[in-house]
Amino acid sequence: ATPMSVAVATGVGAQRGVLVKQGETLERLSSVNHFVFDKTGTLTTGQLNVHMVEPCAELTESELLQLAASVEQNSEHTIATAICETAASSALKLLPITKFTTIPGRGVTAYIDDKLILVGTRQWLNSQDIHFPEHLTEKMSQYEKQGISCVSVAVDGSIKGIIGLTDSLRPDALSTIQLLQSMGTKVTVLSGDRLEVVNAVTQSFSDIQRFAEVLPQDKSAVVKSMQAQGDIVAMVGDGVNDAPALIQADVGIALASGTDVSVESADVVLSHQELIKVAEAKLLASTTLRIIR
Ligand code: ADP
Numbered sequence: 001a002t003p004m005s006v007a008v009a010t011g012v013g014a015q016r017g018v019l020v021k022q023g024e025t026l027e028r029l030s031s032v033n034h035f036v037f038d039k040t041g042t043l044t045t046g047q048l049n050v051h052m053v054e055p056c057a058e059l060t061e062s063e064l065l066q067l068a069a070s071v072e073q074n075s076e077h078t079i080a081t082a083i084c085e086t087a088a089s090s091a092l093k094l095l096p097i098t099k100f101t102t103i104p105g106r107g108v109t110a111y112i113d114d115k116l117i118l119v120g121t122r123q124w125l126n127s128q129d130i131h132f133p134e135h136l137t138e139k140m141s142q143y144e145k146q147g148i149s150c151v152s153v154a155v156d157g158s159i160k161g162i163i164g165l166t167d168s169l170r171p172d173a174l175s176t177i178q179l180l181q182s183m184g185t186k187v188t189v190l191s192g193d194r195l196e197v198v199n200a201v202t203q204s205f206s207d208i209q210r211f212a213e214v215l216p217q218d219k220s221a222v223v224k225s226m227q228a229q230g231d232i233v234a235m236v237g238d239g240v241n242d243a244p245a246l247i248q249a250d251v252g253i254a255l256a257s258g259t260d261v262s263v264e265s266a267d268v269v270l271s272h273q274e275l276i277k278v279a280e281a282k283l284l285a286s287t288t289l290r291i292i293r
């Protein structure tokens with residue numbers, strides 16, 4: 001590759017909102033044959049909405065929301081933001097909490113008075129010996145099939161209700177996937193969410209692979225296994241959770257809205273909120289390298 005053409009291509013990319021940190025990145029991007037996308041905040045806007053608050057015990061909706069928001073007030077997760085905004089718009093006062101803990105990919109926990117509150121995935125609550133009645137798990141899977149992510153709230157070992165959240169695909173998500181596929185690359189969605197939700201949200205995509213319920217610390221291992229099979233992988237992500245996978249990938253691509261951590265871990269940063277720039281970057285890289293060779 002001539003340094004000159006790479007420099008020109010890098011400049012062209014920058015003008016279009018595709019910031020490539022090093023010349024070699026373009027070369028690597030031109031040989032990428034597998035694009036892996038995070039779901040929340042990458043394929044979707046990451047602006048979650050609370051769809052419903054459903055107590056399943058003695059609590060009212062407001063009380064359940066108040067408990068969840070109080071625990072979530074210290075979390076920076078998109079789920080936490082949505083729950084706290086909904087509580088604020090209902091003028092609910094947050095209760096003081098102690099011993100707040102985040103368990104990545106699972107949820108958050110804290111004490112209110114001397115009661116232990118857990119807000120997170122059903123699998124995690126199950127692992128903490130919290131029992132879900134059959135009708136509740138059935139209801140949750142109905143929601144999940146409609147693309148509604150459910151978080152569960154427990155107090156002192158008993159389930160108290162669920163909160164459903166929705167997120168929408170970015171307007172250019174489908175065209176980005178299709179454009180990449182038309183260039184002959186494989187596409188995979190890698191998410192911490194439930195498979196039912198991933199399926200519902202990505203139902204308009206054909207010929208993609210879907211990995212669900214992948215814990216943040218396991219995302220890079222999935223990328224590694226694809227590389228072990230001979231794939232040259234680009235990982236597209238936005239969150240703190242994605243940083244190790246962005247580093248593991250042959251090319252890490254971050255949306256600039258993302259946290260500073262993921263931007264630092266990436267080789268390519270997309271400065272506008274446009275996912276289609278991923279496909280543009282791939283086109284730019286392939287075209288540049290074709291001219292050079
Ligand atoms: P994603 O890959 O979709 O960005 P994460 O790996 O961050 O998701 O989280 C996976 C799942 O863990 C979420 O879908 C949610 O059910 C649960 N979870 C994570 N953080 C929180 C939180 N702060 N509050 C409630 N649930 C959470």
Ligand code: MG
Binds near residue numbers: 041239241
């Ligand atoms: Mg994410």
